[in-house]
Amino acid sequence: MxxxxxxxxxxxxxxxxxxxxxxxxxxxxxxxxxxxxxxxxxxxxxxxxxxxxxxxxxxxxxxxxxxxxxxxxxxxxxxxxxxxxxxxxxxxxxxxxxxxxxxxxxxxxxxxxxxxxxxxxxxxxxxxxxxxxxxxxxxxxxxxxxxxxxxxxxxxxxxxxxxxxxxxxxxxxxxxxxxIDTDKFSLRRPIERDIRKELNIPAHVTVIGIACVFRPQKRLDAWLEIASLVHKKYPDTYFIIAGDGGLRDEMHQKARTLNMKSCVYFAGLQTDIKPWLKAMDIFMMSSEFEGLPIALLEAMSMGCMPACTDAGGIPEVIQDNINGLLVPVNNPLQLADRLTAILPHRDQVEAMKQAARETVVHHFxxxxxxxxxxxxxxxxxxxxx
Missing domain, CATH: 3.40.50.2000 (Glycogen Phosphorylase B;)
Known part of the structure; x- marks a missing residue:
């Protein structure tokens, strides 16, 4: 009735x-x-x-x-x-x-x-x-x-x-x-955990990371291949993958195959992602498809420079070379070239970090x-x- x-x-x-x-x-x-x-x-x-x-x-x-x-x-x-x-x-x-x-x-x-x-x-x-x-x-x-x-x-x-x-x-x-809550996801708020200190990562080196559910569309296998290419050129670069899912064992094996276990840290599922985002300089996504990723907005709000494929609604957030890096969704490995080109230019990275934060505060x-x-x-x- x-x-x-x-x-x-x-x-x-x-x-x-x-x-x-x-x-x-x-x-x-x-x-x-x-x-x-x-x-x-x-x-x-x-x-x-x-x-x-x-x-x-x-x-x-x-x-x-x-x-x-x-x-x-x-x-x-x-x-x-x-x-x-x-x-x-x-x-x-x-x-x-x-x-x-x-x-x-x-x-x-x-x-x-x-x-x-x-x-x-x-x-x-x-x-x-x-x-x-x-x-x-x-x-x-x-x-x-x-x-x-x-x-x-x-x-x-x-x-x-x-x-x-x-x-x-x-x-x-x-x-x-x-x-997202831009007051909550902000470097201005005190964060007790120091992930870099916990993992013995020097303060001056670059950390590239992601937070996601381990699903096929995230293409974490490609993510690790990109990380490997970047690490070969810049061996003092570290990588953090926060999250979990059905592909966990496969991704751990992929890291071992690429000889990346010493520089890639699998953080597992985190109830509070903010300390991990604070430890990252760059938030990289190699996704095949997306809607409008919450994790990306959180990372940008925390001052991470995004480097992503142009999947789904991501181009509605990122302007290439202004507040991040954007590559075609059908060529995720292009991120390796873009990152290795920009990593020596810390001033450009810092400028895009700030622009990323401002984008989320004003529009998202x-x-x-x-x-x-x-x-x-x-x-x-x-x-x-």
Missing amino acids: LFTRKNYPAGDTAIPVLHIIKSLGRGGAELLLPESLGKHNKEKYDFHYLYFLPWKNQVVREIEQAGGTVVCFPAKNNVQIVLKVRKIVAYVKTHHIQLIHCHLPWAGIVGRLVGRLTGIPVVYTEHNKWERYHRLTYYMNKLSFRSQQYVIAVSGEVARSIKTHYRHEKPGIQVVQNG SMQKMVTHLENIYDNLLAKED
């Missing part, structure tokens, strides 16, 4: 909003949730977070500490996720949810079904380009796409991908670029992103009245 906002108890001051996402591991989309919650108006909105993969729960505590309510409906696969629809409907009714905000395709698919059964408006955030999805995911996402009120794309490139594959006027699509702040989100929420809820 459908129900509408008229069923909600009168007098509630905070509007209940339910975020639905497949997991709460330490991926970019997942990390946005606790960070954005810290900037939201919690007197106006009461945020709930629902996820399905219980073994990917690394940001649950951060969401709860920021004032969110978190619930897990355990599911082992995408079919089981869809079968949770009735249980989610019951949760929506019990907690008087007035707006559903879904992230990534399978959460979007199930959220749209819940929206149709309850009459609750659904917002969907697309974090990736459609052509990168598995065929089944692609078609299920496309088939259900009309059953939502609004779509947010994290970059212009992602928005263009949606419009290429889904040629309908509705639902409306708006680009809301990812943001979390407060700016949250303001856009709340405007979308307000407009959708006003239409329901």
